[in-house]
Amino acid sequence: MITYLLKSGLLLAVFYIVYKILLENEKMFHFNRIYLLASIVFSLTIPLQLFSLGSVFSNGNQKIQLNQIMIVTSKAVLDKINYSQILIYFLAVVYGVVTTILVVRFIRNLFSFYFRMKKSKVEIVKGGKVVLTKEKVLPHSFWNIIFINQEDFENDMIPEELIVHEKAHLKQKHTVDILFVEVLKIVFWFNPLYLLYEKAIKLNHEFLADEAVNKKFGEVRNYQNLLLDFVSHKNTLPLASNLNYLITKKRLLMMAKEKSPIRMILKVGSVTTVYVLLLFVFNTEVIAQSSINAKNQNDYKISYDTTSVKEPQFPGGIEKFYMFVGQNFKMPTEFAKQKMEGKIFMEFMVEKDGSLSEFKIVKDLGYGVGDEAVRVLKLSPKWIPATENGKPVRVTYNLPITIQAPK
Template sequence: MITYLLKSGLLLAVFYAVYKLLLENERMFRFNRAYLLGSLIFSFIIPLQLFTFNPLFESGLNAIQLEGIEIRTSRAPINENYLLEYMFAILKRVYAIVAIVMGLRLILNVLSFFKKINRKEIRSVDGVKVILTDEAVLPHSFWNAVFVNKTEFEMGKIPSELLIHEKAHLEQKHTLDILFVAVLQTVFWFNPFLSLFRKAIKLNHEFLADEAVNKQFGEVRSYQNLLLEFASNKQTVALASNLNYLITKKRLLMMTKEKSPISMVFKVSSVTAVSVLLLIAFNSQAVAQTSFSEKNANNNRISEKTNVKQPQFPGGIEKFYMFVGQNFRMPEEFSKHKMEGKLFVEFMVEKDGSLSEFKIVKDLGYGVSDEVIRVLKLSPKWIPATENGQAVRVLYSLPITLQASK
């Protein structure tokens, strides 16, 4: 799960950086909308690795990283592991509580909109459902209706440009985008990039709505002045498309920015290339190093490399851990100095199931490396790995935590 979250977070970061560098200042609002929404979907779907690509260069060698074992001469538990498990349990509870609270708030906000749509006074203006409300808010839209202040509407203070602006939000189904991001923020509330994507999506919505108004009326300068007049501190609504959302210099400049076909083609091509590279990078079969948990390595599961069965210690990986723990003898010098730490050892499971090529990647000294290699040499033969029915060699990496009695 942690690996999935890290991968999705990395993808969101890359896609957002690409948007800021290449797309944000271009007048291709529909493509940008598709890109932003597609980036969100891509970032949370691709790490699931529903399908994979064969890597361009295969090493012909599988490598498995085991979870590791602990060997100690005292019966006292290692407090570090206990604290990590305790902290992880607390974090899971915090995550669940926050997600539930945010989910309930989202549901209540959506229900409140539908309640207004069904109970408030309704008018129809140029085929648009207009909901009259007593709240002092600027015109905003949600689902299939535009919400405006009743007094201002009856006094004719709502310019037609503003209603066309909100009508564009409805016709282009911008509410669905906002709800989609809101659901993602509820589930992945700890991910800061979702807020950045939400801001970018809503601003792009305004670009699209502004474009619709200027296309119909053709009075850009007049419309800009109108927006500035309505920019105020009036209440806005989070789930709705708000008229004065980020009325910034950038938004006003985008109305008169000229399109550059050459620049647009170059940037679309660049974005496509980046997307394809990320797709391949995050879905290539892990041949050089495949990480397995203890449970995965404990049975005849197929690895991420198609038609490859992992080696099996007689009785399963738990039996292997027990074998190492029962045969390991803590060196006197290590115990004498009351040492502790983590040792990393690599070994090869050959085609006939025997172990070879023992290598200490990280040593703790005092003879522990010699003892680890001595124990591994005592191991009975494993059931060898197979690829497409043929026996293959597999490299294992095993961390061993050692703690002498205090």
């Protein structure tokens, strides 16, 4: 999980940097909207390795290097493991509490629109549903509804440009983008990159709505002045598309900026290249490492450096395989008497039917340690075999085992 989060975060950062450098200042708002949303989706899915490019370069039998299994009897390691488990439980509780608080806040914000609509006057204005609220707020929209201050509306103080601006938000379904990011912010609240994406997406929404207004009225200068007149209003809602969201110099300048088709084509090409490269780099077969610990049947402490491998798979995962080895490994008596320690290297084949074969002791310590490792591997249940292009293939595993006799 940690490896997945790190990869996902790295992809989010790379895509965001590319956006800031190449796209943010370009007048290609529809493409930018797609890019920002696609970047989030890619960052969440690519690390899952739903498919792999590694088979393109395979040449028959593949070989996978496993990290070591360490069989020791150190009490210090046991104490360390207990602390690690306590830390994991503590972090899980913190995550659950924070996530629960964020979910409650999110639901409360959603229901706030419903309650405001129930206690306010609703009218149909030019084919759109408008809720007239008593709160002094700027025009804003959510889902398929525009919220406007009742007093300002009845006194004709709401310019038509502002209504068109909010209708553009509704027509282009900007609320869906906001809700999507809000949900991700709840799940991944510890990742500040989602805040940056939310800010970029909302600002791009304003660019799109401003563009719709200027296309209809064609009076950029008047519209800019109109926005500046409303900039002092600060009462907004977090899930709504708000008129005054980041009324900055950049947004005002963007309205009058000219498009450059050649530059846009070059930047789209550059962005596409980045996507392809990242897809290739992150979706080839990558080894991810973690650590677990357990005891075998002889009460020897076993510290595992595990490897998460997609193909093939031991029933229950590679961690279960390491536990299987540890639980079945019996320290040879003579080796224990000598109070020795060292590392052996084993090699075995996972066949097309999932059975293990071709056991080989690459490096032994003597005293029957290598033979004991072979005996344990022969006890292994069948694995889920590796596949290439839908067909089972044989895969060789290299397994180092560090053994420390009790002292």
